[in-house]
Amino acid sequence: MEAVDQFEGDDCYLDYLDILLGPADSLTNSICSSGGVVDVDFSSSGGAVTQFKECSRKRGQSDLCSRAGTKACREKLRRERLNDRFQDLSSVLEPGRPAKTDKPAILDDAIRVLNQLKNEAQELKETNEKLLEEIKSLKAEKTELREEKLMLKADKEKMEQQLKTVALPPSGFMPAYPAAYHAAANKMPVFPSYGLMPMWHYLPPAACDTSRDHELRPPAA
Template sequence: MATSVQLHQLKNNFPDKSYCMGRSDSCAPSSSKACREKLRRDKLNDKFVELGSFLEPGRPPKTDKAAILIDAARMVKQLRGEAQKLKDSNSNIQEKIKELKVEKNELRDEKQRLKAEKEKLEQLMKSMNAQPSFLTHPPPIPAAFAPQGQVPGNKLMPFMSYPGVAMWQFMPPASVDTSQDHVLRPPVA
């Protein structure tokens, strides 16, 4: 990471090779505290340069440590804000998923209920088709409405009509058509 100019400046600061060997060489075990401090500062400077290049890729890295730290703090705040927005969005989506699952289960239950009702109606239709097509006798007239002197439940009891059966269903369509009635049957004066 160190350029040859930086190594030359480092060696000029420490002309005695036994004092400090330079950045690329490790300090000798008996080296001074100044050499170790210089290596630590150089390593820290390299980390600052690396951090500056991460913050603004594609641009030449900044050398001002304060500017790098300000940019890093701004970036951390921005990323924390985005992370919080994503957490909120994630929790909203999770709630929506729970609501949709509940709705899905309700719809599934309703589908099962409707399916059972459909099968019940189909069975009823099959049973109605299996019965004979003639009309059954209406229920007997209650005793309160029976003619005088007739015992309820007697077989000779007359029945009034077939309630609830519309007779027009059994008429041909030409007889039911009333669009030409005013021409065919003019009103009597």
């Protein structure tokens, strides 16, 4: 009887061992996932209670796992944001067209557009410099025209002053009186600078000859 009881007791221990070793995969997974140490406590009454005690390494491993999960999430979010930025860039480069998904093609388009904008900016800069030079030359020309205008104005005032001085009669000069009457027809003035007086035609040359005046008209004694 004692041998049978001992055998039965051994069977109980084997049952406990089967329970503990049960599915090897599940036990291995549980141990690997928990990272703890399995302690088996056999009581005197034949019952077995499995307890998983967490060691100091469990917390470190769980923190490491959580960190790895957080890093993976951050990487996923970063990739999603990067993809969104590429979609926005494609929409900006080619508005009105469906956004591209090929990142190298999007980068090529961006480089092409940037080079084009750079060339346009350089051309605009050169045009701006030319316009500034033209503005400077126009300002200088405007200044010259203003100075010339002032000089012409001064010359005009000087000439007007001279004309006023010439138009004034000299002191002590009596102006000529106007003619009292006009000369008749076929008459001429005695002196051109004086008033007109009627006069007959010119005398014949014989009447104007004074060579024989001393004979014809001797002087009075």
